[in-house]
Amino acid sequence: MKLLGFNRILGILILILFSAACTSDLDFNQVNDLKLEPVFISNLAYFDVPANQFVPNGVEQPIIADTPTIDIFNDAFFKDNLAKAEFFFEINNTIKRAYTLDLVYLDRNNQALYSTNFAIPAYTGVENLVTKTDVFANAKLDLLKRTTKIAFILKMLPGPILNESSTGSLKLRSSVTAYLVVE
Numbered sequence: 001m002k003l004l005g006f007n008r009i010l011g012i013l014i015l016i017l018f019s020a021a022c023t024s025d026l027d028f029n030q031v032n033d034l035k036l037e038p039v040f041i042s043n044l045a046y047f048d049v050p051a052n053q054f055v056p057n058g059v060e061q062p063i064i065a066d067t068p069t070i071d072i073f074n075d076a077f078f079k080d081n082l083a084k085a086e087f088f089f090e091i092n093n094t095i096k097r098a099y100t101l102d103l104v105y106l107d108r109n110n111q112a113l114y115s116t117n118f119a120i121p122a123y124t125g126v127e128n129l130v131t132k133t134d135v136f137a138n139a140k141l142d143l144l145k146r147t148t149k150i151a152f153i154l155k156m157l158p159g160p161i162l163n164e165s166s167t168g169s170l171k172l173r174s175s176v177t178a179y180l181v182v183e
Helices: 002-019 028-033 076-081 138-145
Strands: 039-050 063-066 082-093 099-106 112-120 129-136 149-156 169-180
Antiparallel strands (some): 039 169, 063 149, 082 129
16 A cells, blocks of 8 residues: 555656646747648649541541540639649650640630640650640739639641551640648
């Protein structure tokens, strides 16, 4: 029993010792000065179009288009906190034909807000990589925040005729880096 009493007394003394440690007044207003600047990186779009897909039923199709919905920037959190966005695009052409790729940023009413394009040279036997970074800041960032869709319009330029046994492909990889400021 004496040992149990000693442990209790020791525990109480340790508790008093930690309770009497040096303290200072806490400034809870510091939370008003909190500023977070997270950076998010995400895939944006990807495609891999083999050469023979430009020749459905034996007839060259000079234009391929797709308009996926990209409305993440309309989210209230992003609208309030997005400070800058960088879109990175990488296109690899292994088809012996040149192309252009137009990207048209559309609002809810399918009205064009912004566009950019890429000249994609024909494959000549060496790596044919086209890269581009598009930075959205200030007024251009406001256009991005109104974007709900991006139209990808791929146009084949004049050149050697493609057929159903043509080789090569056109590959696009893209990503977005979003810089946020949360206060």
